[in-house]
Amino acid sequence: MRDDRPLDIVIFGLAITSAWGNGHATTYRALIRALASRGHRVRFFERDVAWYAANRDLPDPHYCEVQLYSGIADLEQHFPEDIPADLVILGSFVPQGAQLAEWILPRCCGLTAFYDIDTPVTVAKLERGECDYLSPSLVPRFDLYLSFSGGPILKRLQNQFGALRPRAFYCSVEPRDYYPVPQTLKRYDLGYLGTYSADRQPALERLLLEPAREWSKGRFAVAGAQYPDAIRWPANVERTDHLAPDAHRDFYNSQRLTLNITRADMIASGYSPSVRLFEAAACGVPIMTDEWNGLDEFFKPGRDILIARSTRDALSCLRTMDNETLRLIGARARARVLALHTAAHRALELESHVREAAGTYAPAGLSGTWTDSTTAAVAT
Numbered sequence: 001m002r003d004d005r006p007l008d009i010v011i012f013g014l015a016i017t018s019a020w021g022n023g024h025a026t027t028y029r030a031l032i033r034a035l036a037s038r039g040h041r042v043r044f045f046e047r048d049v050a051w052y053a054a055n056r057d058l059p060d061p062h063y064c065e066v067q068l069y070s071g072i073a074d075l076e077q078h079f080p081e082d083i084p085a086d087l088v089i090l091g092s093f094v095p096q097g098a099q100l101a102e103w104i105l106p107r108c109c110g111l112t113a114f115y116d117i118d119t120p121v122t123v124a125k126l127e128r129g130e131c132d133y134l135s136p137s138l139v140p141r142f143d144l145y146l147s148f149s150g151g152p153i154l155k156r157l158q159n160q161f162g163a164l165r166p167r168a169f170y171c172s173v174e175p176r177d178y179y180p181v182p183q184t185l186k187r188y189d190l191g192y193l194g195t196y197s198a199d200r201q202p203a204l205e206r207l208l209l210e211p212a213r214e215w216s217k218g219r220f221a222v223a224g225a226q227y228p229d230a231i232r233w234p235a236n237v238e239r240t241d242h243l244a245p246d247a248h249r250d251f252y253n254s255q256r257l258t259l260n261i262t263r264a265d266m267i268a269s270g271y272s273p274s275v276r277l278f279e280a281a282a283c284g285v286p287i288m289t290d291e292w293n294g295l296d297e298f299f300k301p302g303r304d305i306l307i308a309r310s311t312r313d314a315l316s317c318l319r320t321m322d323n324e325t326l327r328l329i330g331a332r333a334r335a336r337v338l339a340l341h342t343a344a345h346r347a348l349e350l351e352s353h354v355r356e357a358a359g360t361y362a363p364a365g366l367s368g369t370w371t372d373s374t375t376a377a378v379a380t
Contacts, residue, residue, distance in 0.1 A: 006039040007354065010083055012100060013091035013115070016044050016066060019245045020055035021195050021225045023171075023275050024091065024117055026245050029061065030174040034343035035350070036063035043085075045069055045078075047095045057244045072096075072103050079107060086110040087354060089146075092118045097133025105141055111357050113144035115169070120149055120269035123156060139163050143357045146350075151271030151294050167353055171275040172346040173282045173337060177249060180284035180334070184253040189318055190288070191221040191255040193243060193276055196228065199264035203290050208259055210311040211318060212237050218318060223251060252283040257306075257318060257326060260289035270294040278341050281305075281333040286326040288317050298341070304333040 011028070019025040032042045046052075048068040060066065069075050088108045090101055092115065105112060114134065116122050125131035126139075139145065140162035147154060150168030157163040192208055194200065204222070212220045212234040222233075223240040233239055243251055252258055258280045266272035270293030280287050281299070288306045289295070299305040306321075306329065308314045 006041060007035075007086045007351075008084070008110075009035065009040055009042045009087045009089065010045070010085040011042060011089045011091065011115075012045045012094055012097075012104065013089075014093045014095075014117075015046055015052050016061065016064075017046060017056045017059050017068075018052035019057055020052060020242055022093075023195075024093070025058070026248075026279075027117060027171050027275050028091075029058065029245075030172055030177075030343035031346050031350075032061070033063045033174060034172075034347035037344075038347050038351070040347075041065075043067065045075065049095065055242070057246070072100065075103070081107070082109050083107045084109050087113060089113045089115050090142075091115045092122055092133055094133050098131070098135045098138060101134065101138050101141075105138075111143045111354060112141070113146050113353075114139070114142045115146045117148050117171075119147045119153055119157075120265035120272060121263070123153060123161075123269075124265055126161065136161050144353055146353070149266065149269050149272040150297075151269070153269045153271070165353070165357060168271070169346065169349060169353070170273060170341065171278060172341050172343045173275070173278040174343045175282055175338060177245070178252070178279045178282035179249065180330075181249065181253040184250065186256045187219060187254045188221045188238070189215075189218045189256050190259055190314075191223070191251065191257075192259040192261065193223045193248065193251060193280075194261060195224045196226040197263060200261045201231075203261045204259075206311055207261070207288070207290070207308050207314045209234060209237065211314045214311065215315060215319065221251075221255070248279060249283060252280050252285045255285055256323070258285045258287055260287050262290050262292050267292045271297065273298050273341075278337050281330075281337040284327075284330040284334040286330040287333060288314065299333055299336055304329060304336055 013028050014024040015022055016025050016028045035042055042064040044064050044066050046068055048070055087110055088104060090104060094100060122134060126136055145157055145163040145166040146169035147166055148171060154166040157166040190208060208220060212218060216236060218236060220237040222237060223243040225242045260277045288308050291307050301307050306317050308317060
């Protein structure tokens with residue numbers, strides 16, 4: 001018997017109202033917008049913190065209900081006894097997330113999921129006993145473990161920490177927000193969009209700053225918050241402290257080539273594409289990236305994406321590749337992303353994971369299936 005009833009979903013996530021200094025907000029926005037287009041109701045609970053309050057670029061998204069809260073005592077006003085939802089999701093890096101999970105789990109009337117947007121970082125923190133948003137004892141208490149990383153780390157989550165259903169749930173992109181704008185002036189030969197991270201900085205030095213120093217006629221750009229004042233930027237590198245999501249598309253399109261840099265934990269784990277990678281690809285901008293295991297599951301190196309291991313590699317890409325070759329590389333990467341990695345794909349995957357979990361644990365209303373209108377959903 002088919003069940004087309006929309007899901008009632010409650011998400012406790014790091015941020016949706018502000019993309020300042022985090023990649024979570026754009027991920028949540030794309031996924032929730034796609035879920036809403038499928039008819040599902042989503043309520044998003046975000047901890048009200050000063051650094052996001054001062055930089056809210058989407059305070060009231062039209063596709064979900066947003067509630068800011070100051071602590072668990074505040075949440076008890078919304079849910080004095082139970083959380084009446086078909087699915088409750090707790091995201092990674094939520095302030096006091098482990099304490100929040102202990103409060104959430106006994107109150108859930110439906111399925112529960114931990115949504116790990118930082119899986120390799122989380123696993124490393126769990127192993128060191130330094131994770132304040134999750135604990136080893138909490139992992140097996142969730143019905144689903146949705147992981148931004150695939151590959152071997154899923155087995156580690158299952159075997160080492162007892163995750164019941166660890167599933168690869170990669171980041172995605174919203175094609176209505178990220179697409180090519182052919183008329184855009186190519187202001188930069190190479191650009192990079194990303195918040196400062198100490199473990200990414202050596203790659204930024206190697207693949208962008210050193211090429212900028214060696215190629216004085218080249219034009220470069222770095223956009224992102226929290227970079228230390230001590231960094232010495234070459235004169236031909238344009239700096240932007242923060243770029244709101246609605247400016248990302250134009251920034252990507254203004255680059256002849258864009259740079260992707262992966263966090264050290266993600267490189268060590270492999271199979272961990274970043275949301276910036278898919279955003280740039282959706283814009284049809286050719287991508288130069290560092291190397292990590294599993295990259296070829298998403299893009300074919302040399303055909304859909306360029307790998308640079310050194311300053312010499314970066315300069316070779318920048319100075320020897322003609323515009324038509326770069327255009328074709330960008331177009332092929334865009335085709336790959338639109339075929340497999342849009343927010344519409346992730347919404348369908350989430351429905352599939354919920355169906356699977358409901359098959360062995362079926363709270364009220366989750367015993368049926370959802371209409372699998374894959375083609376129609378992706379087309380929209």
